[in-house]
Amino acid sequence: MRTLSCTVGLLLSVSIYCCIAMPQGVKQMSPVSCCFEFFTGRVPSKQIVSVMETHSSCGAKAFVVTTAKRRKICVGHYVNWAQEAFKKQNVIEG
Template identity: 40%
Template sequence: MPFSEWITAKKEEEEHHHHHHPFADTIMKTLCFSLGLLLIVCCCDGAIPNALRNITPRNCCFNFYKGSLPLNVVSDIIKTHSSCQYKAFIVRTIRGNKICYSQTFPWAKNVFNKLHKTEDSIQSS
């Protein structure tokens, strides 16, 4: 039997024995979609915490620095998340260090008010 006839015979045999089930197609499509979605979630999982890093309780403070810093080394100051056990400020220095201060520490309160003065005045008007 020539190869081309064998291929044709094989196709006819498969079509004869293969019963088409619409329900099976639906199950396969659902399974493929679910696996694809799972793959996307697993691949993107690392990016989500980075986007939420500044608003999640990971940036909580438990030890507080009690000295003041020169203002020219402070690049930013933020409040810790409201779900943290202790209310604190996190001061970021121009070198990228993060230092925790209690929200009751006068120096930190003054720096926060100075750096966030424009935002507060915009919100209050």
Template identity: 35%
Template sequence: MKTLTALLLLGLLCSLHTTSAAVMGIEAITARNCCVKFHPRRLPLDAMVSVYKTSSSCPRKALVFTTKKGKTFCVDPSEAWVQSHVTKIESRSTTAKTTMMSSTTATTS
């Protein structure tokens, strides 16, 4: 009887541990994709290669710029310089796609 009680208690403790570990894992992933604070200074446009919005589940709306070296910076989307950078980066991206598609079409024709 004591052995059965000990096994049940051990099983209960193991299930509680795995449940709490799973919750912490989900929180870590969410926290990693959300911006806690914004970069304090303007970033150089020529170093930026891409931009994306953080998840709508994040407590703070933010954009994330990625540099040529792969570094990421959280920025405030309401800043004028950020909006200007986004427009220019998206323009670059659209131009590159259009150029690539026209060169592919010219090659296959």
């Protein structure tokens, strides 16, 4: 009976650990933000808070531009103003 209790307790502990660890592992493996629709206009540089590249596993290379109003906008990787904003941000930070 004691062996059965220990075995059940061990299995329960492992199951709980897996349930806690699994979402964190999946979160790290999956792309944080991929773009599927792209903004075709221009965001004024004064309104840009940050510019990030999409994850390398995303289907399309793009930038995610965050505005002063906390809006996240997808912009194609080839768009000149987005490239310049990204370079400017990385020169200041780097």
